[in-house]
Amino acid sequence: MYVTIGYDQLATPAGLDRGGAVDRFDDIRAAALDLFTGRGFHATTMADIGAAVGMRGPSLYKHVESKQDLLARIMTTTMEALLAGYRTAVASSDDPAQRLRRATEAHVRYHARHRLEAFVGNREIRSLVEPHRARVLTLRAEYEHGFRDLVADGVAEGVFHVDSARLASYAVLDLGMGVSAWYREDGELTEDAVVWQYSTFALRLVGHRGQERLSRPSPA
Amino acid sequence: MYVTIGYDQLATPAGLDRGGAVDRFDDIRAAALDLFTGRGFHATTMADIGAAVGMRGPSLYKHVESKQDLLARIMTTTMEALLAGYRTAVASSDDPAQRLRRATEAHVRYHARHRLEAFVGNREIRSLVEPHRARVLTLRAEYEHGFRDLVADGVAEGVFHVDSARLASYAVLDLGMGVSAWYREDGELTEDAVVWQYSTFALRLVGHRGQERLSRPSPA
DNA sequence: CCGTTCGGCTAATAGCTGTTAGCCGGAACT
DNA sequence: AGTTCCGGCTAACAGCTATTAGCCGAACGG
Numbered sequence: 005m006y007v008t009i010g011y012d013q014l015a016t017p018a019g020l021d022r023g024g025a026v027d028r029f030d031d032i033r034a035a036a037l038d039l040f041t042g043r044g045f046h047a048t049t050m051a052d053i054g055a056a057v058g059m060r061g062p063s064l065y066k067h068v069e070s071k072q073d074l075l076a077r078i079m080t081t082t083m084e085a086l087l088a089g090y091r092t093a094v095a096s097s098d099d100p101a102q103r104l105r106r107a108t109e110a111h112v113r114y115h116a117r118h119r120l121e122a123f124v125g126n127r128e129i130r131s132l133v134e135p136h137r138a139r140v141l142t143l144r145a146e147y148e149h150g151f152r153d154l155v156a157d158g159v160a161e162g163v164f165h166v167d168s169a170r171l172a173s174y175a176v177l178d179l180g181m182g183v184s185a186w187y188r189e190d191g192e193l194t195e196d197a198v199v200w201q202y203s204t205f206a207l208r209l210v211g212h213r214g215q216e217r218l219s220r221p222s223p224a
Numbered sequence: 225m226y227v228t229i230g231y232d233q234l235a236t237p238a239g240l241d242r243g244g245a246v247d248r249f250d251d252i253r254a255a256a257l258d259l260f261t262g263r264g265f266h267a268t269t270m271a272d273i274g275a276a277v278g279m280r281g282p283s284l285y286k287h288v289e290s291k292q293d294l295l296a297r298i299m300t301t302t303m304e305a306l307l308a309g310y311r312t313a314v315a316s317s318d319d320p321a322q323r324l325r326r327a328t329e330a331h332v333r334y335h336a337r338h339r340l341e342a343f344v345g346n347r348e349i350r351s352l353v354e355p356h357r358a359r360v361l362t363l364r365a366e367y368e369h370g371f372r373d374l375v376a377d378g379v380a381e382g383v384f385h386v387d388s389a390r391l392a393s394y395a396v397l398d399l400g401m402g403v404s405a406w407y408r409e410d411g412e413l414t415e416d417a418v419v420w421q422y423s424t425f426a427l428r429l430v431g432h433r434g435q436e437r438l439s440r441p442s443p444a
Numbered sequence: 445c446c447g448t449t450c451g452g453c454t455a456a457t458a459g460c461t462g463t464t465a466g467c468c469g470g471a472a473c474t
Numbered sequence: 475a476g477t478t479c480c481g482g483c484t485a486a487c488a489g490c491t492a493t494t495a496g497c498c499g500a501a502c503g504g
Contacts, residue, residue, distance in 0.1 A: 279453090
C-alpha cells in the first residue's frame with residue numbers, strides 16, 4: 005500500500021473551513037502528484053486520488069477538468085519552472101564555468117526540492133496526450149539545448165574539454181533526473197550538500213580544471 | 225502510432241517453418257519489450273503485443289504465462305546481465321581507476337546495446353508485482369553497492385576525491401540510465417565513442433587525475 | 445490413414461476505467 | 475425567508491482489460 009505523506013494534514017479538517025486560503029484544487033493536485041510518482045499515471049485511478057483527499061472519484065470533477073489535464077498541468081509548470089531557473093542562472097555571470105555551475109545548481113536544486121514534480125515530469129511524457137505532449141517536448145528540447153550551448157561555449161573558450169558537447173550536456177542533465185529518483189528530504193545529505201557536489205561533478209565532467217576541492221568554500 | 229522495427233522480419237514467413245531455431249516466444253518477448261519501451265507496461269495491451277507478432281491477444285497464452293510474467297522475465301534477466309558484466313569488469317584489474325573505468329564501460333555498453341531492456345528495467349519496477357519486484361530490487365541494490373564500493377576503494381587509496389561515495393556512485397549509474405533513453409543505433413555517435421566518453425566522465429567525476437585526454441588512445 | 449498435438453481463432457467472463465447525469469444537504473447571499 | 479449555488483454523493487454508461495473456455499484446421503507420428 006502506498007502511503008500519502010503530508011497532504012492529508014493540509015486538507016481542511018472536516019467542518020472547519022480555512023477560508024479558501026488553500027484551494028481544494030491544490031490538495032487534489034498534490035495528491036495526484038504523489039500518487040503519479042508512487043505508482044505511475046496509468047496505475048493511478050481517479051478513485052485513488054479522491055480517497056487521498058477524502059472524497060469519491062466522481063466528486064473530483066467539481067474541481068478538475070480531467071485526469072489528463074491534471075498531468076498536463078503538472079508537467080508544463082515543471083518544465084517552465086526549470087527553464088526559468090536556467091535563465092536566471094545563465095544571466096548571473098559571463099564566465100562559462102560559473103554559468104554551468106549555477107545552471108547545474110538550479111537544475112539539481114529543483115530536482116531535489118520538487119522531486120515529485122521532476123520525477124513525474126521525466127517519466128510520464130509517454131502518458132501525455134497530444135496537444136500537451138508536443139508542448140512539453142518543445143520546452144524540454146529548449147532546456148537541453150541551453151545546457152548544450154553552455155558546454156559548447158566553455159569548449160570554445162578552451163576551459164572545458166569534451167569530445168561532444170551534446171553527450172556532456174546529456175550527462176549533466178541525467179544527473180538531475182537521478183536526484184529526483186533517490187533524494188529524500190529526511191536523508192543523510194542536505195539539499196545544499198547534494199547541490200554543491202553535483203555541480204562540482206558537472207564541472208569535473210566537462211574537464212574544467214581546479215575542481216579538486218572537496219568541500220564548499222565558506223560563503224565569506 | 226507506434227512503429228515496430230525489426231521484429232516482424234524475424235517472424236516465420238507464414239508457412240515456411242525455420243525448424244524452431246527461433247522460438248515464437250522470443251518474438252513475443254521482443255515485441256513486448258518494444259511496446260513496453262514505447263508506451264509503457266500499463267499502456268500496452270495483450271492485443272497490441274499479439275498484433276506486433278501477427279496474432280490475436282488470447283493466442284499469446286499458448287506461448288506465454290501472463291503479461292506480468294513477460295515483464296518479470298525481462299527485468300530479472302536484465303539485472304542479472306548487468307551484474308554479470310560488473311563482476312567480469314572488476315575481476316579484470318586491481319587498480320581502482322581501471323576497475324571503475326571497466327565497470328562503467330560495461331554499464332554504459334549494456335545500456336547502449338540493450339537499450340530497450342535497460343530502459344524498461346529502470347522505469348517499470350513500479351509495474352512489477354510483488355514476488356518479482358523484491359527480487360529485482362535486491363539485485364539492483366547489489367549492483368549499486370558494487371559501484372559504491374568501487375568508488376570508496378579509490379577514495380581509500382587516495383586516487384579518487386569525493387565527499388560521498390554514495391552520491392558519486394549514484395551519479396555514475398544515472399549516466400547509464402540516460403544512455404538507454406537517448407541512444408540510437410543509427411545515431412551520429414558509435415557505441416564505442418559513447419562508452420569511452422562516458423567512462424571518462426565517470427573517472428573525471430570521482431576526481432581521478434589524468435583524464436584530460438580527449439580521445440581514446442589507439443589500442444596498440 | 446487415423447489420432448494426437450500444436451497453435452491459431454472467436455466468444456465469453458469478470459472486473460475495472462474515466463467520465464457524465466442527476467440528486468440533495470447545507471451554506472450564503474438578497 | 476427564499477433562492478441560488480457550491481460541493482459532495484450514488485447510479486449509470488460506455489469502453490476496455492487480462493485471462494479462460496472451447497472450437498477447429500493443419501501438421502505430424504505411428
